[in-house]
Amino acid sequence: MKAIRRFTVRTVLPEPLRPLGELAQNLRWSWHPESRELFQTVDEEGWRAAAGDPVRLLGAVSRERLEALAQDRRFLRRLSSAAEDLTDYLTNPRWYQGQSSELPAAIAYFSPEFGITAALPQYSGGLGILAGDHLKAASDLGVPLIGVGLLYRHGYFRQSLSREGWQQEHYPVLDPNELPLSLLREQDGTPAHVVLALPGGRSLTAHIWKAQVGRVPLLLLDSDVEENHRTERDVTDRLYGGGSEHRLLQEMLLGIGGVRAVRAYCRLTAHPAPEVFHTNEGHAGFLGLERIRELGGEGLGFDAAVEAVRAGTVFTTHTPVPAGIDRFDRELVGQHLGDGGELPGVDIQRVLELGMETYSGGDPNVFNMAVMGLRLAQRANGVSTLHGAVSRQMFAGLWPGFDADEVPIASITNGVHAPTWVAPEVFRLGARQIGAQRAEDALMIGETQRWEPVAEIPDPAVWELRRVLREQLVEDVRRRVRASWRQRGAGQAELGWVDGVLDPDVLTIGFARRVPSYKRLTLMLRDQDRLMDLLLHPERPVQIVVAGKAHPADDGGKRLVQELVRFADDPRVRHRIVFLPDYDMGMAQHLYPGCDVWLNNPLRPLEACGTSGMKAALNGCLNLSVLDGWWDEWFDGNNGWAIPTADGFADDDPDRRDDVEAAALYDLVENQVAPRFYDHDANGLPARWIEMVRHTLVTLGPKVLAGRMVRDYVGQLYAPAALAHRAIAGDAARELAAWKARVRGDWHRVTVDHVETGSVGGSPELGSTLTLRVQVTLGDLDTGDVDVQVLSGRVDDADRISDPAIVSLKPSSQPDIEGRRLYEGPLTLDRAGPFGYTVRVLPTHPLLAAPAELGLIATPAESEGMTTGILR
Secondary structure, eight states: OOOSOOOOOOOOOOGGGHHHHHHHHBGGGGGOHHHHHHHHHHOHHHHHHTTTOHHHHHHHSOHHHHHHHHTOHHHHHHHHHHHHHHHHHHHSOOTGGGSOTTSOSOEEEEOSOBOSOTTSOBOOSHHHHHHHHHHHHHHHHTOOEEEEEEOOTTOSOEEEEOTTOOEEEEOOOOOGGGSSOEEOBOTTSSBOEEEEEOGGGOEEEEEEEEEEETTEEEEEEEOOSTTSOHHHHGGGSSTTOSOHHHHHHHHHIIIIIHHHHHHHHHHHHOOOOOSEEEEESGGGTTHHHHHHHHHHHTTOOHHHHHHHHHHTEEEEOOOSSGGGSOEEEHHHHHHHHSTTTTSTTSOHHHHHHHTOOOSTTOOTTEEEHHHHHHHTOSEEEESSHHHHHHHHHHTGGGSTTSOGGGSSOEEOOOOBOHHHHSOHHHHHHHHHHHOHHHHHHHHHTOOHHHHGGGGGSOHHHHHHHHHHHHHHHHHHHHHHHHHHHHHTTOOGGGOGGGGGSSOTTSEEEEEESOOOGGGOTTGGGTTHHHHHHHHTOSSSOEEEEEEOOOOTTOHHHHHHHHHHHHHHHOTTTTTTEEEESSOOHHHHHHHHHHOSEEEEOOOTTOOSOOTHHHHHHTTTOEEEEESOHHHHHHOOSSSEEEEOOOGGGTTTOHHHHHHHHHHHHHHHIIIIIHHHHHOOOTTSOOHHHHHHHHHHHHHHTTTSBHHHHHHHHIIIIIHHHHHHHHHSSTHHHHHHHHHHHHHHHHGGGOEEEEEEEOOOSSSOOTTOEEEEEEEEEOTTOOGGGEEEEEEEEEBOTTOOBSSOEEEEOEEOSOOOTTSEEEEEEEEEOOSOSSEEEEEEEEEOOTTOSSTTTTOOOBOBOGGGTOSOEEEO
């Protein structure tokens, strides 16, 4: 009979084993090998049954076994050592504590998903894994982060296949009491909670669960509580589920409720209040509105509150295409945030303006979450150098008149948390080479000199490591293929062929990621006969492991999965190519180390970063990728291969583009990748391949680390944001808001009236200096409100200045009778060839983070021929 109610009875550990519970509740075990090995010794069979989850393990281990361990002095010594190590990790100063005292006291990091461990399935793909790695690296470095997300009772879906290879979704119910979580409680023991007001007098209540990620608390809001009606209880049912209003409520709870959860946590634990708020993608953008509401309650007007909020906010965009951005109907947003909704007393029209697409081609009837995120953050970034450039181009309409290069969106290339993704065998080899502590520091902190000793690892050791990892992958793949076929309805008797799936001595290519169309899961199937030839080559065979999930609502993606599965089902090749369903972190931790080559073939430039190849590289796997995301930045010709792209066919003939790029992929595998792998020297070793592996580890190792990424965030974004947060508060925020209003109100009167240069006589020569005079009208603005600049440099055939030198001119006189001012300065001819210059006027203020911040610019009128001067 089915139970009418379900709850979890927690194990009571004997007193000597109490530290086991503390170790299990801190997710540091997910990247700390010694802790995992300790739990494994509790009950090896139970550890496998619990899929490496200590909480599940301790909930299932027998009382007799616990009592025996409580008497086992050797085990207790190991337990005591592990507990002391965790205490040391949590309490002693780390990298951050040795930096400047001007760094923020705390940073709140908001994300809709977090991939910490498979035991806490609150992630769907790269965004969540990146967020989880960000928290882990912050913990390792001692960065005082507070993570904020939602607790999805069904997580993301589990994937299986039908007999016909069609993706099927399953949503297991997650009980927070069976997860490594604790409920945040008030001093009287009642659950702490946040409440959001909804239209019609309804409300949305959420409890706050805490996951401890090393030193970093992760707060997860849960709407499945008794105080809510059924509809509100379902707000946090599934990751990225439901319709538009459902998603809006999720994002309101994440942003608005998340700020309130942070306030409750800091109040209850005395944790320092965040000075910086980091929005990981636009889903959490409403956090800015809650902070505006807070400041309004402290007497700060709307405009001043916006300036104060912007100062301490960092916005990271991960989206390379407008279609990937959340956009809601303006009326729906107004209904939920206006009077009778969540922001009573706040001018809803001003709020709606923050998300308005005011640029050419924008839709005035939608509320754009990324646009609001950019308007409420003084600092923003993309997640690779190329993605930063794509983002500046994509959002350039918010800063009209500025070249895309000057749009204030920086770039910090993503990284991955090496202790999570590096196989234990790889770490042990590094530890033998440089020592365990130095190897640990290399993985957590990076820096090139820490990785240089890897170049001295002997060829046989490298090749033996690769063989061991490949063999482990083969074993894991066979187990998963057998389980998948049984799930698809096959009987045990028809699966004898599974024992021959893959070969630990064959070149192994991996491809695993989400399955949107732009990632091109099936590009490898473009010429199936040629692919078969590669897989079945008599001397240089190739084998491929593929995994990935299509979004439940994406039938096109599901058809791609089915196409790949049907090819892999062919008895002629099923021992050489496999599709593994239910791709998750547990699978990935075998897949990345075990592959020799990591394949990535997106439509360029639609891959914002693509961190899966980074994880593979850290294990000595070589990348074979389109030059997109991070690979465009760090491919050097010796750390893998670049797939040529046919960018000219992108819009006119996408099928032709796929044909050309697939052919280039086959050519690379057949003529470069496979020959190098199988070209063995007199010692039976592929020396050139091994050298590429070593080069990959030495050169990419320190770059692809999440530790490097978080240090970049601290130095480039968090520290400046904290200083701005302190500077732009109270009266300073009011003064800045008033200055911006005055400048915006009078900017239409700012003009460049006349530009002239003195002569150097004859033909201009390199190194010559001209005197530049510019007459401008400023209206009621003062010289201190503006910066008059000259931009000069080499010009192209269209007279566009590339990489301009920028020099500010100085006012040389009082206004003339018509109110015009004269600015003067030198124009140095520092480059040979076609040379040009132009002038412009920008607003300037010491509290602005970038010259383009206001999106205001005045340039010479083109009709008067003053836009650019050309010297040839």
